[in-house]
Amino acid sequence: MGRKVFVLGEIRDGVLRNVSFEAIAAAKVIADGGEVVAALFGESIGDEIITMLHYGADRVVKVEHPDLKSYTTDAYQQALLQVLEAEKPDGIVMGHTAQGKDLSPRIAAKINTGLVSDVVNIENDDGNVIFTSPIYSGKAFEKVKINEGIIFATIRPNNITPLERDQSRSGDVSEMSVDIKNLRAIIKDIVRKSTGGIDLSEAKIIVSGGRGVKAAENFQLLEELAGVLGAAVGASRGACDAGYCDYSLQIGQTGKVVTPDLYIAVGISGAIQHLAGMSNSKVIVAINKDPEAPIFDVADYGIVGDLFEVVPLFIEEMKSVAV
Numbered sequence: 001m002g003r004k005v006f007v008l009g010e011i012r013d014g015v016l017r018n019v020s021f022e023a024i025a026a027a028k029v030i031a032d033g034g035e036v037v038a039a040l041f042g043e044s045i046g047d048e049i050i051t052m053l054h055y056g057a058d059r060v061v062k063v064e065h066p067d068l069k070s071y072t073t074d075a076y077q078q079a080l081l082q083v084l085e086a087e088k089p090d091g092i093v094m095g096h097t098a099q100g101k102d103l104s105p106r107i108a109a110k111i112n113t114g115l116v117s118d119v120v121n122i123e124n125d126d127g128n129v130i131f132t133s134p135i136y137s138g139k140a141f142e143k144v145k146i147n148e149g150i151i152f153a154t155i156r157p158n159n160i161t162p163l164e165r166d167q168s169r170s171g172d173v174s175e176m177s178v179d180i181k182n183l184r185a186i187i188k189d190i191v192r193k194s195t196g197g198i199d200l201s202e203a204k205i206i207v208s209g210g211r212g213v214k215a216a217e218n219f220q221l222l223e224e225l226a227g228v229l230g231a232a233v234g235a236s237r238g239a240c241d242a243g244y245c246d247y248s249l250q251i252g253q254t255g256k257v258v259t260p261d262l263y264i265a266v267g268i269s270g271a272i273q274h275l276a277g278m279s280n281s282k283v284i285v286a287i288n289k290d291p292e293a294p295i296f297d298v299a300d301y302g303i304v305g306d307l308f309e310v311v312p313l314f315i316e317e318m319k320s321v322a323v
């Protein structure tokens with residue numbers, strides 16, 4: 001039958017986040033042969049918006065306004081409601097990112113529709129869309145079938161495979177102006193805490209440290225391993241609580257939810273609250289000196305040993321492979 005599906009892409013420091021392309025692939029399934037319209041919000045948007053056409057969008061829309069330079073709930077909500085009013089889509093997809101998690105429930109309430117959040121898979125069953133989302137902290141999955149109303153979903157980064165990039169794909173590029181007023185919060189400046197490491201939620205490989213790492217300075221060992229693997233560094237809450245690293249690295253129920261291709265848990269016991277954030281990783285490697293540690297129940301590969309012996313060997317091995 002064909003639906004019109006709207007995608008809100010995300011851009012950071014001029015670079016489109018991969019989840020934008022994953023959202024387009026999800027939108028294609030929902031569209032069922034219909035049109036996928038992708039938009040970017042910002043103060044001034046360059047040619048990078050064309051990349052969304054290469055990844056399968058049929059049409060792209062630039063929404064430029066000084067108040068859209070950085071994400072704020074108020075400004076993005078006002079802009080998105082106006083764009084949706086103009087486009088009148090049958091479906092909406094955005095990333096289950098910090099931005100998407102904040103924006104999507106507000107928009108769903110405003111346009112009086114339901115929301116399927118944190119989707120890890122989408123199927124089209126004879127025109128009906130079936131979403132799969134983790135529940136009970138990732139212990140089970142639920143399937144939700146939707147066949148009427150506006151279909152609104154947020155997708156978990158790193159789960160839905162984007163379409164192959166094809167630079168010969170083209171489509172209409174338009175601009176839409178929006179009216180933004182009465183903002184309750186205005187961002188004057190952004191001071192970044194991290195030093196430009198790989199974004200945990202989009203990282204393909206994560207080296208994560210727990211309380212077993214024993215000291216803040218020992219996290220350098222994990223950073224070295226991450227360096228040779230091209231990985232991001234994460235942590236358990238145990239490590240964060242002990243002051244070994246910043247809370248922005250925390251993975252788990254009350255931290256970030258990640259789905260990398262490879263998750264290396266170092267000195268992490270595998271508490272249920274930690275597993276909630278990483279158990280859907282494609283391959284899990286655990287390094288722990290306790291053979292009974294629950295992390296081994298979810299690990300694909302386990303190394304029982306002292307991390308201070310295993311990790312340096314691992315680094316040396318990876319360096320020799322890389323040469």
Ligand code: FAD
Pocket residue numbers: 209210211212213235236237238239250251252253254255256266267268269270271272273274277287288289290293305306307308
């Ligand atoms: P520990 O449980 O102390 O484990 C340390 C591990 O290191 C042990 O298994 C030990 O065998 C191993 N080890 C020690 N020395 C070495 C060595 N030399 N070599 C190898 N291995 C070694 N936790 C999270 O991670 N994320 C969350 O989001 C989160 N949210 C929570 C929310 C709530 C409401 C609650 C109640 C708890 C939450 N927790 C969360 C905390 C969670 O329950 C655990 O306390 C925490 O995950 C433990 O961290 P850890 O595995 O690093 O530490």
